[in-house]
Amino acid sequence: METGARKWIIVITVVLCALLELIDTSIVNVALTQMMGNLSATLSEVSWVIASYAIANVIVVPMTGFLSEQFGRRNYFGFSVILFTLASIACGQSTNIWELVAFRFIQGVGGGALMATSQSILIDTFPPKQLALGQALFGMGVIIGPTIGPTLGGYIVDNYDWPWIFYVNVPVGILATIFTFLFIKDPESIANAIPRPLRQLDWAGIFLLILGVGSLQFVLEKGESEDWFESGMIVLFTLFSVVGIIGFIWRELTAKNPIVDLRVLTRSRNLALGAILSFVLGFGLFASVFIFPIFTQRILGFTAAQTGYLLLPGALLSGFMMPVIGKALQAGVPQKYMLPFGFGIFFLFTFWMSQKITGSAGENDFYWPLMLRGLGLALLFLPVTTMSLQGLRGKDGAQAAGLTGMLRQLGGSFGVAIVGTYLERNIAYNRVALLPNISLYDPETQQRIQAYAQNFMSKGFTMEQAKLQAYKVLDFALMKEASLLTYAQTFTMLGLFFLACIPMLILIKRVHNAGPIDLNAH
Missing domain, CATH: 4.10.860 (DNA Excision Repair, Uvrb; Chain A)
Structure with missing residues (x-):
């Protein structure tokens, strides 16, 4: 265990690295259009900038426990920071789309270690009784990172050029590298481990x-x-x-x-349950961050920066609440009782959002629902993490952090994929369902078309042109109404998914903070 200033330097180093990794999962989203223009890429090609990073991440994360044991955790973490930093520079220097995709994959390989290894370092930096505090600090990065990524990216793209979304990683990467080799040490279980020969891997x-x-x-x-x-x-x-x-x-x-010791899941029921809940948490965190910007930018016409500023207060509330919840867990409040409140609050957030989704909604309409989201995520992330990792140290802690990290990321990928598909297909379905409400024989519809046509004729259109434009306006209004209905339904479905997860919480086994979980117990 570390103490004094050294302990907090380690905390700042690993939390900053985790934050960097998560910011980079979403910061490029708002720069894709500029990249397409500068690198002469199609939308399909530029989408690989996101996909290559995510694929590399999800492959490396579960292997971090083994790689830390094989090469030494400090060496592996330091190498990963250096690789991530150098790849960031190379991404900014890319002259064509496939160079950028290749360097993003390499960046993802380095970034994969920054999440899971940061978490396992914090497990061994804090004593068992302070596990909740250490994971609270880590959770600040996990919750805030995906949220501020689009905000920071939007600001950089609006004021500078897209390569700077990668260059901003460099000073933090250099500082983290120096601090890693000066202050981070390997635990005995890893320091004394004998690396396996290549043929035995x-x-x-x-x-x-x-x-x-x-x-x-x-x-x-x-x-x-x-x-x-x-x-x-x-x-x-x-x-x-x-x-x-x-x-x-x-x-x-x-x-x-x-290479990944899945047997640790069979030795700890709480870790097995925590792995499932990590998937659920990733699903809700990334799906809600994904759907809200699409709604505000496509339907309400907000800029990326405006959307980011709206998401920021709720993310900051999550960060602020993490140490508070950590203290409550440390004082003996069971995760089993805290988690239902988190699921319930997240459901209230989704229900509230489904009511706020209208064509005339403004920024003020979303402030409090998003604050509620921030509180719900804080009440979910920390209890899930501490429940999963409590009592696990050294190699077991690293394996558990890698597994839960992989499942959280896969949950996010499933969330984005399912929500994206649901949106696209249900907008078309709802448009067809709303069509019977619009009849050319309906007097109200006729009056609306006539009013639109008169407006276009006053601007110089002929009668035929004005009527065609009026039909287009009516069709646009229909599509907008179908979209609003679909976004509201999506938030409702997301909330019901979270409510459905509450019954599994009865499986949580109470483990007192005073001692570690006995991994040999059956």
Whole structure:
């Protein structure tokens, strides 16, 4: 355990690195249009800038426990920071789209370690009784990062040029590298571990992990744009993911020295449940961050910066509440009682949002619902994390952090993919459902068309042109109403999903802060 100034330097270093990694998952979203113009890329090509980073991330995250043991956690973490920083510079220097995609993949390889390894470092930096406080500080980065990414990206793109969304990583990366090698030490279980010879590594496990999880992430990232299972490529990669994941699970449960020790899940019921809840948390966190900007920018005409500023107060509230909730957990408030409040508050947020979605909504309408979202996420993230990791140290802590991190990210990918598909398809469905309400024989509809036509004729259009424009305006109004209805339904469905998760909380096993979980107990 670390004490004094050294302890807090380590905390600042790893939290900043985790924050950087998460900001980079969303900061590029608002710069894609500028990248397309500068690099002469199509929308399909530029989407790989996001997909390549996510695929690399989700492959590396579960392997961080093994890689830390093999190379030393400090060395692996420091190397990952350097790789992430150098790849950021290379991304900014890219002269064509495929250079940028390649360097984003490398950046994702480095970034994958920044999340899971940061978490395992904090586990060993704080004593068991202060686990909640350490994870509270880590949680600030997890919640705030995806939210401020679009805000920061929007500001940079509006005032500078797209390469600067990568260059901003460099000073933090340099500082983090220096602090890593000066202050972070390996725990005894890792420092005394003997690296395995290359021939003894779990190469089959590595291959199956890349095949299964990498293919699944590819399907989730590209499925909507390729029309899902209408595409032969998506069907092929779905088969790869099924075969790879089933093979990976079998291999890791039977191998003598697995690259990802899945057996830790069988030894701790709370970790197994926490892994599922991490998936749920990632689903809600990323899906809600994904849907809200689309609604405000497509329907209300907000800029990316305006949307980011709206999301920021709720994210800051989450960050502020993390230490408060950490103190409550440290004082003995059980996660089993805290989590239902978090799920309930998140449901209230989604229900409130479904009521606020109108064509005349303004910025003030979303302030308090988004603050409620921030509170709900804080009440979910920290209890889930401490429940999953409580009592796990060294190698087991690193394995658990990697598994929960991977599932949280996969949950986010599933959330974005499902919500994106639901939006696109249900807008069309709701448009068809609303059509019977508009009849050319209806007097009110006729009056509306006539009023639109008169308006266009007053601007110099002929009668025929004015009537055509009037029909277009009516069709636009219909599409807008269908969209509003779909966004409201999406928030409602998201809330019901969270409510449905509450019954599984009865499986949580109470573990007192005074001591670690006995991983040999059955």
